Amino acid sequence: MMRRHDPHRPLWLCRACGGPWPCGTARLTLLDEYADRVALCIYLAGMLYTAVEDLHRLDPRNAPKPAALHERFLGWATPRRG
Template sequence: MATSISGSPPHIPLRPMWCCRACGGPWPCATARLVLKAEHEHDLIGLAIYLCGQLHEATRDLYRLNPDEAPGPQAMFARFVGWTPFRRPIVSPPPG
């Protein structure tokens, strides 16, 4: 996945720490998110599937590096998948 803006270094993950190679922030950084959204503008399901795979890989890497201080499941979901535009709203069950 080429997450870059022309003329700048690509905002891709540096494994196994899962920080951005270009800016050093947690990947996917804000720029990577923008580029990923643009690249998958017409394939939001594909974006969600890709990011779920990245979530799996990152969780494995980060827990192997430091199991005591790795981010929790909610934080990992929010970081990798929760920001994507393809999300259904939470709906309460119908009464009765």
């Protein structure tokens, strides 16, 4: 049985591979599950919001920077222009 690449909260690491969530496998799975890119981005924005709260609560001084979290959660899912 394959383990799902779901987030382990409040650390926001992948339960299956231990990488920062969404890991590469989670990203591919999410792209497959969400045919509508807008719906995927809305889902990821909600996850980002929760991750910011969790990670800041764990260690306010060393929480990831907002730009890094945005890229991690939404940057890969947003279609690039140009």
